[in-house]
Structures are given as C-alpha cells and as structure tokens.
Amino acid sequence: MTIHEERWNELADVKDELAARNWFPGTSGNVSIKVSDDPLRFYVSASGKDKTKRTAEDFLLVDEEGKAVEQTSLKASAETGIHCEVYKLTDAGCCLHVHTVDNNLISELYGDAGKITFKEQELIKAFGIWEEDGSITVPIVKNHADLEKLSQAVAEVITPETKAVLIRNHGITVWGKNAFEAKKHLEAFEFLFSYMIKLQSLALLNKKHKFNSFGGVKYGTFKIS
Ligand SMILES: CSC[C@@H](O)[C@@H](O)C(=O)COP(=O)(O)O
Ligand SMILES: [Zn+2]
Numbered sequence: 001m002t003i004h005e006e007r008w009n010e011l012a013d014v015k016d017e018l019a020a021r022n023w024f025p026g027t028s029g030n031v032s033i034k035v036s037d038d039p040l041r042f043y044v045s046a047s048g049k050d051k052t053k054r055t056a057e058d059f060l061l062v063d064e065e066g067k068a069v070e071q072t073s074l075k076a077s078a079e080t081g082i083h084c085e086v087y088k089l090t091d092a093g094c095c096l097h098v099h100t101v102d103n104n105l106i107s108e109l110y111g112d113a114g115k116i117t118f119k120e121q122e123l124i125k126a127f128g129i130w131e132e133d134g135s136i137t138v139p140i141v142k143n144h145a146d147l148e149k150l151s152q153a154v155a156e157v158i159t160p161e162t163k164a165v166l167i168r169n170h171g172i173t174v175w176g177k178n179a180f181e182a183k184k185h186l187e188a189f190e191f192l193f194s195y196m197i198k199l200q201s202l203a204l205l206n207k208k209h210k211f212n213s214f215g216g217v218k219y220g221t222f223k224i225s
Contacts, residue, residue, distance in 0.1 A: 081151035092175035
C-alpha cells in the first residue's frame, strides 16, 4: 500500500467513527490528514458531502494553500484554510472539525471570556498533562463569515500548547500527531464540554430551587450556594 493509500484509509476510518457518533449533522464538519511535510500535502474532505457516507470521492489532495494538486472536479472543504494554518503552526498530522450541540453551547457560554480552561479533571491526561495542577485551555474565536478572516483568527490563538480551537456557535477544530491522537483529543474535549454543561445546569437548578446539596462548593467558573 502506498503512503497515500494508507493515509486515505486512516482518514476514512476516523471519519466513519465520528459519523457513527452523529458528529456530522447536516453535512457539517471536515477532516484532513497530512501526507508530507515538505512540500506540505494533505488530504481534506470534499465540500458539502454527506460525511456519514464512505465513497471514493470523499477526499482530495491539497497543497499549503489548500489548492488541489491533482486534476479533480471536487471542491476542497470551505474551511481548508483553517487546516492549512493548523499544519503550518503545529506538528499536527491529522485535523478534525465537528459541530456538536455541546461544543456550540460551551463556545457561547465562554465566548465573551475568549477561552475555557479545564483543571482537576482526570481526562486532561488524554492531552499528555499529568501534573497535579495541570490545566488545558481552549481558545474561542468569533465565527467570521469571511473564511480568510476565520482562518486568521484561528491562527492567531494557536500557541505551542494549543490542541484545539472553538469557533463560537460553530464548532471545534482539534488536532493530533495522527488520526488516533486527533480522535482521542476530540473525544476528551467533548467529554469535558458535556461534563461542564451538565454541572452548570445542575448548579442553576440547585440555585433556582434553593436546594443546597452542593454546600457552597466552588464548581467551574461560578459559586454554588
Ligand atoms: C452545512 S453547515 C457547515 C458548513 O458551513 C461548515 O461549517 C462545515 O463544517 C462543512 O463545510 P465543508 O465545506 O463541507 O467542509
Ligand atoms: Zn464548520
């Protein structure tokens, strides 16, 4: 099998796994995998496809500007520019973008703060963070309609520690050194988002009904009393 075929299959497999979780509603989402560094070449999903289906026309090979490098009638994902920035600024080998209700809610709840930080959570070990007081921060950027601007906004918040960026009321872009790691990071973030939403919903209910079972313990960003 050639390296191109290997990468294609890896990307198709991870796409199937995310589809099985219903993480591509309404044709949303896009995925990519790096094939070479110099020159930068990566497979990216074709735009507007039903990402729950596996076909021979799911991906196309693009260059560092997101332009197709082979003759094709396929159009690269509208958000290919974001994948280009991720590959240029990090050591990512695979980049995944999904829209979920949980990642949209978190992006809205913490959008004004411009970031969300998780700490004292076992699952941050999925990001290689093993320290007692370790934390992981996900920056949140505005969902610019201009996709050039959007790619730029994402690029501006990427630091060496960044593993994902949330786009407000849109979705998450997450990466890893290969498809396995990118999926691990995505699953871990979605777990943390879901946890935070449930915790905050319980806290709100608790406040409303003056049911004081949490006893003034500080949870996340607000105090429950
Ligand atoms: C159909 S809504 C989603 C799109 O606007 C976009 O945000 C998206 O994630 C998918 O775009 P695509 O061009 O298919 O990669
Ligand atoms: Zn999107």
